[in-house]
Amino acid sequence: MTALFSLRGIKRHYGGRLALDIPRLDIPAGRLLGVCGPNGSGKSTLLRLLAMLESPDSGEVLFEGAPTGDLRTARRQVTLLLQEPYLLSRSVAENVAYGLSVRGIRDEERVRASLLAVGLDPDLFGERRRNELSGGEAQRVALAARLAIRPQVLLMDEPTASVDEESAGRIALAARTACEQGTTVVVVSHDREWLDALADDQLRLKAGRIVA
Amino acid sequence: MDYILDGFAVALRLLLAGDPETFSAVWATLSSSALAMVVALCVGMPCGFALGFFSFPGRRAARLVVDTMLCFPTVVIGLLVYLLLSRRGPLADLEMLFTIPGMAVGLALLGLPIVMALTALAVEQADGRLRQTLLTLGADGWQVLTATLWEVRFHLLGAGVTAFGRIVSEVGISMMVGGNIKWHTRTITTAIALETGKGEFAVGIALGLVLLGIAFAINLMLAFLRRRARA
Numbered sequence: 001m002t003a004l005f006s007l008r009g010i011k012r013h014y015g016g017r018l019a020l021d022i023p024r025l026d027i028p029a030g031r032l033l034g035v036c037g038p039n040g041s042g043k044s045t046l047l048r049l050l051a052m053l054e055s056p057d058s059g060e061v062l063f064e065g066a067p068t069g070d071l072r073t074a075r076r077q078v079t080l081l082l083q084e085p086y087l088l089s090r091s092v093a094e095n096v097a098y099g100l101s102v103r104g105i106r107d108e109e110r111v112r113a114s115l116l117a118v119g120l121d122p123d124l125f126g127e128r129r130r131n132e133l134s135g136g137e138a139q140r141v142a143l144a145a146r147l148a149i150r151p152q153v154l155l156m157d158e159p160t161a162s163v164d165e166e167s168a169g170r171i172a173l174a175a176r177t178a179c180e181q182g183t184t185v186v187v188v189s190h191d192r193e194w195l196d197a198l199a200d201d202q203l204r205l206k207a208g209r210i211v212a
Numbered sequence: 213m214d215y216i217l218d219g220f221a222v223a224l225r226l227l228l229a230g231d232p233e234t235f236s237a238v239w240a241t242l243s244s245s246a247l248a249m250v251v252a253l254c255v256g257m258p259c260g261f262a263l264g265f266f267s268f269p270g271r272r273a274a275r276l277v278v279d280t281m282l283c284f285p286t287v288v289i290g291l292l293v294y295l296l297l298s299r300r301g302p303l304a305d306l307e308m309l310f311t312i313p314g315m316a317v318g319l320a321l322l323g324l325p326i327v328m329a330l331t332a333l334a335v336e337q338a339d340g341r342l343r344q345t346l347l348t349l350g351a352d353g354w355q356v357l358t359a360t361l362w363e364v365r366f367h368l369l370g371a372g373v374t375a376f377g378r379i380v381s382e383v384g385i386s387m388m389v390g391g392n393i394k395w396h397t398r399t400i401t402t403a404i405a406l407e408t409g410k411g412e413f414a415v416g417i418a419l420g421l422v423l424l425g426i427a428f429a430i431n432l433m434l435a436f437l438r439r440r441a442r443a
Contacts, residue, residue: 051348053344053347053348075347075350076350078348079348079349079350080344080348081348082341082344082345082348084341085341085345086339086341086342086344086345088342088345088359088362088363089362089363089365089441098349098359099349099350102349102350102351102352102355103350142345145349146348146349149349149350
């Protein structure tokens with residue numbers, strides 16, 4: 001199977017501390033990969049490298065065989081759902097439409113479908129502002145914004161860390177559906193049980209290294 | 213005590229009757245302040261945004277200069293502008309001394325660092341997740357910039373309103389550069405200073421009430437903008 005991401009000799013330090021050390025890792029396309037590990041094990045650093053928000057101190061991250069540093073367009077294929085979502089100071093519908101608008105796409109139906117995919121009624125939530133949402137609803141709106149752009153890769157950093165059980169279930173379902181529709185999903189989570197039920201494959205990190 | 217109460221009574225009569233001298237000072241204040249605000253906003257907002265948004269060599273030094281300019285005594289600004297515009301000054305040919313545009317130059321110099329500093333602060337204090345969110349949704353550099361600008365829009369408006377509040381209530385620059393010329397460059401603040409010196413409290417109180425009204429409107433607007441910024 002062709003690897004979507006290939007990591008080769010990756011090292012990433014923060015203030016002299018080694019945060020990530022991965023000699024070799026291939027992430028296949030079309031799978032749902034779970035990443036778990038204790039705090040400070042490098043999970044979020046791995047996601048930030050895959051999201052092309054950061055570059056490694058040494059080694060290279062290849063996306064579809066090409067170094068990510070050279071791929072300006074690749075960034076638009078990969079999206080990251082942050083652990084604590086940030087919603088723009090505009091309506092829920094406009095938040096979901098933002099990723100489409102920067103690509104020059106105007107598609108209200110896709111915005112509605114994305115909200116429905118995370119279990120939010122567009123008629124009920126579409127015009128709400130971020131201060132009118134609960135933590136779980138905000139996380140689901142942030143996920144809907146990522147689903148709307150139909151990314152090739154969806155990265156999720158602790159998506160259920162601060163949400164209720166219902167939201168966690170909705171997020172899992174949306175992630176699984178996105179994967180079945182062809183999106184490669186990488187999910188970081190502390191919740192082993194939730195991850196066991198969701199992921200096709202799992203990766204365990206400890207002190208920046210892959211241990212399983 | 214009676215002369216204060218009498219002063220208030222006469223002041224209200226002046227305002228309600230539309231006293232031309234009183235309203236001439238109001239007009240001079242608003243026109244010089246408006247001109248100054250146009251300059252302060254057009255120059256200050258882009259500069260302040262760049263200062264808060266981009267990383268470049270000398271950024272900290274530039275920030276220090278702007279913050280220091282916040283403490284610039286207004287009489288010193290007035291003196292500098294006076295020297296520049298006076299008959300022997302390098303900008304004498306512009307013939308702006310003792311004119312509304314001349315006052316606006318000084319007032320703009322007063323408002324500029326306020327607009328720059330508050331704009332830079334608003335951008336710097338924007339949530340750290342904003343840029344990551346925009347990037348991970350596919351925004352390019354220009355789109356990140358414009359979306360950041362939109363996100364902090366109420367803070368930017370607040371910066372403008374704060375600068376206007378400072379400019380409209382300024383006295384030193386208006387007095388020195390404007391010359392406090394009746395019907396021409398006499399503003400609310402310079403008129404209050406003059407009338408109080410003459411013992412004519414009614415006009416002073418009337419103009420003071422107008423200034424208080426403006427200050428109240430400004431604070432009302434600031435409170436509204438703060439509430440909107442949180443939404």
